[in-house]
Amino acid sequence: MAVSISAVILLxxxxxxxxxGGYVRLSNALACALFGFFLASTGAAPLINDAVSTVTGWISSI
Structure with missing residues (x-):
């Protein structure tokens, strides 16, 4: 849980x-946020969570 909260804050x-900085428009950022929100309710969400957990585990072991 702490990893996901800190990832949300960082992102x-x-x-x-x-x-x-003007690199991304607000409409593009909102579209990406909505995509992530709806992606979280699909069957891909557990796979993404496992991948992120694995990568953060590797990083923390360094």
Whole structure:
């Protein structure tokens, strides 16, 4: 749970910086956020969670 919360905060900061820097428009960021929201309710969500957990586990073991 702590990993997912910190990932959300980190990705939120990245999106905020990209919007403020003019690299990404607000409409594009909202489309990506909605895509992620709807992707989370599909059958791919457990696979994505497992992949992220595996990668963070590898990073923390370094």
């Amino acid at each position: 939120g900061i990245v999106v905020f910086v990209l919007i403020r």
